[in-house]
Amino acid sequence: MTDRAFAVVRAGALTTVQDGGRPGHAHLGVPRSGALDRPAAALVNRLVGNASGAAVLETTLNGCALRPRCAVTAAVGGAPCAVTVDGRAVAWGTPVRVPAGALLEVGPAVYGVRSYLALGGGVAVEPVLGSRATDLLSGLGPPPLTDGAVLPLGVAPLGHARVDTVPQPGPPSELILRTTPGPRADWFTTAALRTLLTRPYRVSSASNRIGLRTEGPPLERATTGELPSEGMVLGAVQVPPDGNPVVFLADHPTTGGYPVVGVVGEQDLTAAAQAVPGTVVRFVGAGVWSGA
Template sequence: MTDRALAVVRAGALTTVQDLGRPGHAHLGVPRSGALDPYASRLVNRLAGNAVDAAVLETTLDGCAVRPRCAVTVAVGGAPCPVTVDGRPVAWGSAVRVAAGALLEVGRAVRGVRSYVAFGGGVAVEPVLGSRSTDLLSGLGPAPLGDGTVLPLGPPPPGPARFGTTPWPAPPDELVLRVRLGPRHDWFTEAALRTFATRPYRVSPAGNRIGLRTSGPPLERAVAGELPSEGMVLGAVQVPPDGCPVVFLADHPTTGGYPVVAVVRERDLAAAAQAVPGTPVRFVPVGGGRP
C-alpha cells in the first residue's frame, strides 16, 4: 500500500474531489462539473506547487479533517476558515507542511461557503472523461467523501510551494451577476424583465452545486405554454414555475424545459459559489440587454 495517500477522518457536510472539470461532453449529457470557485482552486494549487488543474478537495460550510500518510505540503483557501494541524493553528491562504500521520482540520467557514484544500501532487483518483471531478448530477467521478475514505496522492510536484501570504477576494456581501438576455426572454412580460433587472433577490438555502436558487419577486410569463427540453449552458438563468430565477452552476443538467431568461457571465460565477443563503442578489443586464 502506497504512503502517498490520505485518510478522511471527518468528511463534513459535503466534501468532493474537484479539478477544473470535463468540458466538451454536453452532447453526451455530461456537464462540465469542476470546482465551483475555480479561482480558489487554481490559487491553492499554485500555493502547493501544483499545476493549476490538479485535483483538490472542495468542502461545504463545515470543512473536513484528513490524516495524510506521508509528509505533504497543503494549502487551504476559498472561504476563510480556521485551519489546524494536530490542534495547533496554522496559516489559511498559505502553504503549510503537514507531517505524516498528523491531523489536518479544515474548520467551519467564517465567511463564504466553499473552502478548497490542495495537497502537493494533487488528489490522484482515476480520471473519468479526462477529469477527476465529482459530478453530483450524473454520478461520474469519485463519490462524495465519507469518513474513512482513503484518497491517493500524486508524486510530489516539481514546483516550489509558496509559503507567503496571498491576497484573496472576500466572499460577497452582495452578489452582482452580470447577464445577457437569454434565448427565451420573450417568454416573459416587459414588466417581468424590468423586475428581473431592478428588483433585489436573495440566495435561497435550497441551492447546491447544480444551481443557485433565489427568492424574491416572481417573474410573470408572457407565454403560458411549455417548452420541449433544449440545451442548457453554464450560467443559464432558468425560471421554474414559481417564477424565481435559478442560476445553473457546474453540475447543471445539459438540457432543460423551463425558459432561460438570461445567462450570467462566467467570470461572475465564482462569487456565486461563495454566496451564503440570504445574500442579496442583483441581476445586471450588459451588452445591450434590456431594460
C-alpha cells in the same frame, strides 16, 4: 515505501474532489462539473506546486479533516477558515508542511461557502472522461467524501510556491450578477424583465453545485406552453414554473425545458459559488434588454 494517500477523519457537510471538470461531452448528457470557485482551486494548486488542473478538495460551509499517510504540502484557499495541524493553528492561503499521520483540519468557513484544499501531487482517484471531479447531478467521478474513506495522492511535485500570504477576497455584502439577455427573454412579460433587473433576490438554502437558487418576486411569463428541451450553458438563468430564477453552476443539466431568461457572465460565477443562503442577489442588465 511511503503510502501516498490520506484518510478522511471528518468528511464535513459535503466535501468533493474537483478539478477543471469534463467539458466537451455535453452532447452525451455529461455536465461539465469541476470546481465552482475556479480561481481559488487554481491558487491552492499553485501554492503547493501542483499543475493548475490537479484535483483538490472542495468543502461546503463546515470544512473537513484529514490524516495524510505521508508527509505532504497542503494549502487552503477559497472561503477563509481556520486551518490546524494536530490542533496548532497554521496559515490559510499558504503552503503548509503536514507530517505523515498528523491531523489536518479545515475549519468552518468564516464567510463564503466553499474552501479549497490542495495537497501536493493532487487527489489521484481514477479519472472519468478525463476528469476526477465529483458530478453531483450525473453521479460521475468519485462519490463525496465519507468518514474513514482513504483516497490516493499523486506524485509529489518538486517544490512549492514561496509566499508569505495571499490576499483574501473580502466578504461580499451583495452578489452582483451581470446578466445578458437569454434566448427566451421574450417568454417573459416586460414587467417581469424589469423585476429581474431591478428588484433584489436572495440566495436560497436549496442552492447546490447544480444551481444557485434564488427567492424573490416571481417572474411572470408572457407565453404559456412548454419549451422543447434545448441546450443549457453555464450561468444560464433558468426560470422554473414557480418563477424564481435559478443560475446554473458547474453540475447543471446539459439540456432543459424551462426558459432561460438571461445568462450570467462567468466572471461573476465565482462570487455566486461563495454566496451563503440569504445573501442579497442583484441581476444587473448587461447587453441589450429590449422591453425591460
